[in-house]
Amino acid sequence: MQVEITRVDECKRKLNITISGDVVSKELSRIYQEMNQRVNIKGFRKGKVPRKVLKQLYKRDAEVSLLQELVPKACEEVFVANNMKTVSDYLLEKYELEEGNGLKLDISVEVIPDIVLRDYKGVKIQKKSSDVTDEDVDNALKQKQHDSAELKTVESRGAENGDEMVLDFSGKIDGKIFEGGEGKDFRIILGEKKMVEGFEDKLLGAKAGEKREVEIAYPQDAPNKALAGKKVVFEAMVKEIKERILPQLNDEFAKDLGDYNDLNSLKEKVRDDIKNTKEYYIKLEHQKEIIEKILEENPFTPPAILVSREFEFLKKNLASRLSGGKAADINFGKESEKIEQELLKEAEKRVRESLLLEKIAVEEKIAVEDNEIDGEIRKRAEATNQNFNALKKAFQQNEAYEVIRSRIREEKVLNFLLNCSIVN
Known part of the structure; x- marks a missing residue:
């Protein structure tokens, strides 16, 4: 098999593949032999129809069968041999078939671009305080008062x-x-x-x-x-x-809320909870800051088909939120073009972020073990009162299992980037 790969742009490749005449002739012989056993042609016994007659009547059918058999195998072989990570089904644009000269294919496909990582370690980020003030605690206690009114x-x-x-x-x-x-x-x-x-x-x-x-x-x-x-x-x-x-803020109020000895122990728990929450959101802000800077340092064009899929997801999600959780098509009126441009921009950013994190995971050999996925599934099973094994089996039968793996890997990459960042 002869292969010529042309780089159309960052994400598109054109393949010119020639499959040898010997391979084509052998496959056509098999196809016509199988066809001979199936078809009924007046004047001939089943299995005894000359190939010339079959070719006259079923040439197009034989070609379709040939393409269905050889093209996927040829493409897969090319993708693997050249380490091409495709993001779409290949498109057979043109083919030429001559039994003696073989099969020539013109194929196009979208691929993940070659990303050369730059400056993703040691990103400088702004320090943020997680200190908890007395006012923070007082406001949280007032909310608890309000909730218990x-x-x-x-x-x-x-x-x-x-x-x-x-x-x-x-x-x-x-x-x-x-x-x-x-x-x-x-x-x-x-x-x-x-x-x-x-x-x-x-x-x-x-x-x-x-x-x-x-x-x-x-x-x-x-x-x-x-x-x-x-x-x-x-x-x-x-x-x-x-x-x-409102109930009075005293020791009795604290005891009524749970396992607290007095109001001071409640205040300490509230203070700890606020600090943990602040630290959680600071972590998210730092991760976002790091990603923004890495995206800026690593410009590339993402595959159009991935951006299109993400855009449709964001659009449906927005329509669902605006319609109270129902699936709906919403006309945004005069703002439609502006909103769609914003969604498209966000979709492109999300795809670039996902591809960058995946590339960093490969570069840093960050993997996800099956027991980590099991841990996440176990949490979900306990939260929804479902059987762990049944839920795991259900996830493995669709894309959910690998989606969980992908999310855990992204979180591990983000933690890696955070750990090697420089806080000013």
């Missing part, structure tokens, strides 16, 4: 900030209810400002059973583009108001 139905007064309100509402634009503008038994805590600006303020003083009309002028930069710059009139029916009675 007793709810008492309010009947004699109007709603105040801090109260929990249950209401039904419907929002209208020009007299028509807009999509997503209705809510039943909707719970809000007045003063938390989680609704559109002005909505909660206009419900202050309302009593259970009272109807209120709330007019809101949405700003031009509202996240929901369908409401941007529009005047919306909400009709709200207050169904219930509850006052949140």
Whole structure:
């Protein structure tokens, strides 16, 4: 077999393959022999049809069978011999078949580009503090107070900030209810400002059973583009108001929350938890900082097909989030082009990051053992109350097992890069 490989660009290769006449003739003989045993042709006994007749009637079928048999084998041989890591199915652009002269193939395929790593060790990153202040602890304790509050139905007064309100509402634009503008038994805590600006303020003083009309002028930069710059009139029916009675911060409060001897032991646990959380997010920030710098030092063009797949994934994920977790196609209106450009940019960055981390893993011989994957599967099995062996078998039957391996490897590479970075 003769092979000529042409580099079209960073990620595309063109293969000119010639398979010898002897190999082609041998394979065609086998194909016609098998065909002879299957076909029924008037005037001939099964298995006794001359090859010349078979060729006249089934030449195209024989060629298809020949290509299906020889092309995949030839491509695989070329890929392995030349260490080509393909990211797409090969495309047979053209072929020429002459029994005596063999089979000539013109094939194109996308591959992972040759990445020459530069400056990925000793990346300088900015030191960040994980110190925990008394204010941090106080705020966390206040949240625990809030979470442990007793709810008492309010009947004699109007709603105040801090109260929990249950209401039904419907929002209208020009007299028509807009999509997503209705809510039943909707719970809000007045003063938390989680609704559109002005909505909660206009419900202050309302009593259970009272109807209120709330007019809101949405700003031009509202996240929901369908409401941007529009005047919306909400009709709200207050169904219930509850006052949140906070427990006192004392030793009894700490004991009620768990295995704490007193309030001080609770404070120490809260302080430790906050520190661990800060350290976790600092680690993520440092890893992100390192990746950004390595990407900058190692420019290359990623395979278009991988970018396209990641782009479609991001687009579907965004549509799902905006539609409340449902699979949906969403028209972003005038912002469509801008949003898609941003998603495409993010997709390209993600693919480049993934390929770089994979290259570093190979360079530094960072591997993932099966017992590490088992550990991750065991965690998931315990978290979801599933049988470990059954879950592992299910993962091994699809891509999930290798996806876990890939994620663990990426995390190990990121930890490696972090450990050999320089913190200023």
